[in-house]
Amino acid sequence: MTGSKQALAQPASSADAAPGSQPGAARGAHGRGAPAGADSWRSRLYRWDMKASPYAFIAPFFILFGAFSLVPLLYTAWYSLHDVQLSSLDRQTWAGLDNYKNLWASDFFWTALKNTFTIGVISTVPQLLAALGLAHLLNYRLRGSTVWRVVMLTPYATSVAAATLVFTLLYSWDGGMVNWILHFFGVDPVNWRESDWGSQFAVSSIVIWRWTGYNALIYLAAMQAIPTDLYESAALDGANRWQQFRHVTIPQLRPTILFTVVVSTIGATQLFGEPLLFGGVSGSKGGSEHQYQTLGLYMYDQGWIIGNLGKASAIAWSMFLILVIVAVINMLFTRRLRKSQ
Amino acid sequence: MTTSELTLPRGAGTERRGRGRRRVMGAGKQLHAGPVTYVVLTVFALVSLAPLVWTAVAASRTDRRLAETPPPLWFGGNLFTNLQSAWDEAGLGTAMVNSVIVAGTITVSTVVFATLAGFAFAKLRFRFSGLLLLLTIGTMMIPPQLAVVPLYLWMSDLGWSNQLQTVVLPSLVTAFGTFFMRQYLVQALPTELIEAARVDGASSLRVVWHVVFPAARPAMAVLGLLTFVFAWNDFLWPIIALNQQNPTVQVALNSLGTGYVPDQAVIMAGALLGTLPLLVAFLLFGKQIVGGIMQGAIKG
Numbered sequence: 009m010t011g012s013k014q015a016l017a018q019p020a021s022s023a024d025a026a027p028g029s030q031p032g033a034a035r036g037a038h039g040r041g042a043p044a045g046a047d048s049w050r051s052r053l054y055r056w057d058m059k060a061s062p063y064a065f066i067a068p069f070f071i072l073f074g075a076f077s078l079v080p081l082l083y084t085a086w087y088s089l090h091d092v093q094l095s096s097l098d099r100q101t102w103a104g105l106d107n108y109k110n111l112w113a114s115d116f117f118w119t120a121l122k123n124t125f126t127i128g129v130i131s132t133v134p135q136l137l138a139a140l141g142l143a144h145l146l147n148y149r150l151r152g153s154t155v156w157r158v159v160m161l162t163p164y165a166t167s168v169a170a171a172t173l174v175f176t177l178l179y180s181w182d183g184g185m186v187n188w189i190l191h192f193f194g195v196d197p198v199n200w201r202e203s204d205w206g207s208q209f210a211v212s213s214i215v216i217w218r219w220t221g222y223n224a225l226i227y228l229a230a231m232q233a234i235p236t237d238l239y240e241s242a243a244l245d246g247a248n249r250w251q252q253f254r255h256v257t258i259p260q261l262r263p264t265i266l267f268t269v270v271v272s273t274i275g276a277t278q279l280f281g282e283p284l285l286f287g288g289v290s291g292s293k294g295g296s297e298h299q300y301q302t303l304g305l306y307m308y309d310q311g312w313i314i315g316n317l318g319k320a321s322a323i324a325w326s327m328f329l330i331l332v333i334v335a336v337i338n339m340l341f342t343r344r345l346r347k348s349q
Numbered sequence: 350m351t352t353s354e355l356t357l358p359r360g361a362g363t364e365r366r367g368r369g370r371r372r373v374m375g376a377g378k379q380l381h382a383g384p385v386t387y388v389v390l391t392v393f394a395l396v397s398l399a400p401l402v403w404t405a406v407a408a409s410r411t412d413r414r415l416a417e418t419p420p421p422l423w424f425g426g427n428l429f430t431n432l433q434s435a436w437d438e439a440g441l442g443t444a445m446v447n448s449v450i451v452a453g454t455i456t457v458s459t460v461v462f463a464t465l466a467g468f469a470f471a472k473l474r475f476r477f478s479g480l481l482l483l484l485t486i487g488t489m490m491i492p493p494q495l496a497v498v499p500l501y502l503w504m505s506d507l508g509w510s511n512q513l514q515t516v517v518l519p520s521l522v523t524a525f526g527t528f529f530m531r532q533y534l535v536q537a538l539p540t541e542l543i544e545a546a547r548v549d550g551a552s553s554l555r556v557v558w559h560v561v562f563p564a565a566r567p568a569m570a571v572l573g574l575l576t577f578v579f580a581w582n583d584f585l586w587p588i589i590a591l592n593q594q595n596p597t598v599q600v601a602l603n604s605l606g607t608g609y610v611p612d613q614a615v616i617m618a619g620a621l622l623g624t625l626p627l628l629v630a631f632l633l634f635g636k637q638i639v640g641g642i643m644q645g646a647i648k649g
Contacts, residue, residue, distance in 0.1 A: 054552075061553035062475035069466035069522045070481070073488075076500070076519035081491060083499035092498075097505060145390055148382035158635030159394045161642070162401065165627040167582035169602035170620035174404050176606070177613055183416045185403070221397060222642065229643035270490075278492035281584040285606045304585075307494055312589060317498050324494045331490060 081328075088322040094315030107322035117323070119298050120306040123208065127283075127302060128276030131212035136268055138220050140261075143227035144253065157228075160221035168281035171214055176286050179210045201286070207300045214282045219275070223268050230264035231257060262345065270338055277331055280304030303327050401624070407617040408432070415613045431618035435605075439615065440593060441622050444601035449626075451516050451597055452580035458521040459576045460569050466522075467530025468561045472543060482531070489524040493585050501589055515590040516597065520580060526572055529645055533568035534561070571641030574634055578627055598623040 091103040111117050142160065150156055163171070178185045179200040187197040200210045234257065242252050258265075279302045284291040286300065292309035294301020301309070303323060311320025382390075409428035410421050436442045469475070470482050496519065504515045538561065546556045562569075584599050591597060593604045605611070605619045631638065 054550075057553050062469045062473040062478070064553075065465040065469035065473070065557075066481065068462045069527055072462070072522045073485075073524065076521075077488060077491065077496055077524075080496035080499040084495050087498055087502075092502075097502060142390075142393055145382070145386050145393075148380055148386050150382050150386075150390075154636050154639065156390055156394070157639045158631060160397055161635070161639060162628070162631060163397050165578060165631045166401065166624050167599055167602070167627075168584050169582075169599045169606065170404075170624045171400070173602060173606050173616050173620045174400050174407075177407060177415065177617065178400065178403070180416075183418050183420055185420045188419050217396070217400065225639060225642045232643075274490050274492065278494055280494075285603065288611070289607055291607055304492075304494055308585075308589075311498065317502070321498045324492075324498065327492060328495055331492070335490065 084321045084324050087318055088325050090318050092317040092321070094312065094317055100318075103318060107318045108326075111319060111322050111326065116298055116301070116306060117326075120294070120301050120303045123294070123298075123300055124277060124279065124302045124304075127208050127212050127215075127279060127300065128273065130208065131215035131279075132269070132272040132276055135216040135220050136223060136265070136272065138216070139223035139268075140227055140265075142220065142224035143231055144257070146224060146228050147231045157225060160224055162221070163218045164222045166218065168214075168218070169285060171218055172282050172285040175210065175214045175217070176288070179286075201288075202296065202299075204297075204299045207286070207295055211279075211282050211286055211300050214286070215276075215279070219272070223272070226268060227261060227264060230261050234260045266338065266342060266345075270334070273334055274331060277327055277334075278304045280308065284308065401628070404617050404621050404624075408614060408621045410614050412612045412614045415617075427614060428618070431614045432622060434612070434615045435619040435622055439605050439619050440596055440601050441598065441619050444596045444598045445622070445626070447513060447596065448581055448598040451513055452577050454517050455520045455580040456573050456577045459523055459526045460573045462522050463526030463530045463572060464534075464561065464565050464569055465557065466527045467532075468534055468538070468557065468565070470527070470531040471534035472538060472540060482528075485524045485527055489528065497586055497589055500586065504590060511591055511595050513591075513595070516583075516587050519586065520583065523576070523579075526576060529572055530565065530568060533644070534565060537568070538564040568641075568644075571637055571644070574630065574638050575641055575645075577630070578638075581627060 087100070088107050089103060089105070090100045091106070092100050146153070146156060146160070166174075179187075181187065181197060181199050181201070184200070186200070187195075190198065198206050200206045238256050238260070239252055242256050247255065283294050283300045283302050283305050287293065287295060290296075292305060292313045294305050294309075304327070307320050307323040307327070310323060311317050405428075406421055406424055407415055408431050410425040411427055414421060414425065470478060470485075500515075500519055504510055509515045542560050542564070543556055546560050551559065582599065584603075587597050587600050588603050591600045593601070596604065602619055602623055605616050
């Protein structure tokens with residue numbers, strides 16, 4: 009506050025001083041003498057600039073963000089209450105809650121919800137555990153530490169589409185690399201695309217591959233911010249390295265872990281590209297038995313393959329509601345954590 | 350005294366101080382890595398890199414060879430034929446040009462607008478600033494699925510389907526970018542510097558140009574890299590808005606993968622081509638990208 013006030017006051021006083029003869033009078037001298045008028049016009053412009061510029065600076069962001077993110081959010085809700093078909097876009101009739109009733113009566117919706125949850129868990133839990141371990145290793149003093157970090161991040165440079173195409177080939181039934189490696193351990197070829205758990209595992213492994221390094225860097229950043237004296241006093245108390253990790257590192261990382269859990273949960277809820285491309289030609293169905301159709305994929309299938317955009321909107325809003333519930337649970341959890349500390 | 354004279358020494362000073370602090374903090378705690386650490390890290394590194402290397406191996410083979418057991422472990426002689434097919438037949442050539450235009454535009458606009466808004470949130474006082482910042486952070490978590498139906502309907506109304514502006518427009522700003530710049534400028538831009546420029550009678554635009562942009566430059570570069578990666582890899586909206594007539598890289602890869610007569614060697618060549626620009630970027634700016642992600646993490 010004081011900063012901007014000072015900044016306001018000082019040019020005004022220099023403008024006062026400029027006419028020379030009567031300091032202080034210039035302030036009320038709008039439009040009297042030509043030089044004084046010019047100065048006060050300038051200081052008024054200046055004041056206007058100070059007041060308006062913050063709004064001018066945030067305007068482009070909020071106009072674009074509002075128009076293409078917030079307004080569509082509301083319109084999606086509106087369309088979810090209408091019958092909107094891809095084949096006849098200009099005919100949109102009021103449907104009340106029909107889309108939602110229709111959705112909740114559909115087995116595919118519940119299958120997709122269940123798949124989203126299962127794939128979410130088997131992709132997030134191992135990924136974050138591996139990231140935690142990896143971050144711990146990267147936190148040692150290493151030769152070429154930057155190179156290690158960049159290497160761990162390269163999967164993040166690979167797009168969902170490229171990564172999935174490669175993994176789909178690695179997981180192919182005959183001639184696939186994964187089955188070939190497994191046969192050395194006496195495992196019969198697994199039909200990764202058709203089996204229930206196999207396909208869900210395969211889809212999850214793409215997510216794990218792409219995001220473990222990224223999350224490790226986030227944990228690493230948080231580890232480096234832990235004050236050294238905590239470790240020193242733990243060492244004085246006779247804690248070994250593992251005990252230090254458990255009783256110093258993990259508690260100190262708790263907010264960061266919570267943050268990554270939330271972000272990964274959001275990512276898992278909207279999982280879409282991996283199952284779509286893993287399925288090949290009929291990808292939007294998520295397999296012959298819909299065994300890996302996620303909510304995001306179900307929405308795309310209903311909206312752009314089947315052509316029911318009203319129902320797709322209802323699926324999108326269901327996803328949103330799930331995320332709101334997750335956010336509320338997370339908030340309560342954080343608050344309880346804070347209280348208990 | 351001009352503002353740029355003021356900026357340089359101070360900016361350099363804070364940077365030096367920051368680097369020194371990090372070194373001291375690490376020194377007490379960091380233990381030297383033992384051989385086991387290096388072995389485990391090597392395994393992680395192999396898992397990270399192997400699928401990419403194998404993409405190149407598969408792209409140098411033929412479709413028939415890829416269906417045989419054991420899978421090829423070394424390069425064959427078909428790399429250039431496959432790259433050519435991906436470039437011409439699968440439209441990767443057009444797609445690369447389109448992706449550069451799309452991701453480039455999105456990057457420039459995100460960085461500029463995020464810096465302006467981030468500066469306002471970090472250093473200026475205005476009504477509802479707290480509330481608006483909270484709104485920005487809160488909406489970072491909304492999935493893209495919540496926007497695509499209305500966007501699709503509007504773009505079809507405008508007759509814009511299959512044109513590049515349909516993918517550019519909705520991505521011109523991100524909440525993450527604004528928050529990222531705000532967090533950086535709060536600590537990296539000394540308030541006295543703005544005041545000094547104000548005393549000299551600089552208008553807000555001059556302050557932004559001569560004080561804010563120079564101070565924000567490192568963060569702008571990092572945000573630019575992260576945004577480019579994000580825009581290049583964006584998938585859901587582009588495959589709805591565009592088709593194979595005028596694709597981005599991800600749209601072209603999607604058509605390749607869902608085609609009826611897939612040639613796996615050409616698909617791998619396409620995946621390789623589509624990833625190559627980002628791999629080059631990581632090779633050149635990996636350090637900055639890693640730094641940006643770690644920086645965003647501490648404050649985020």
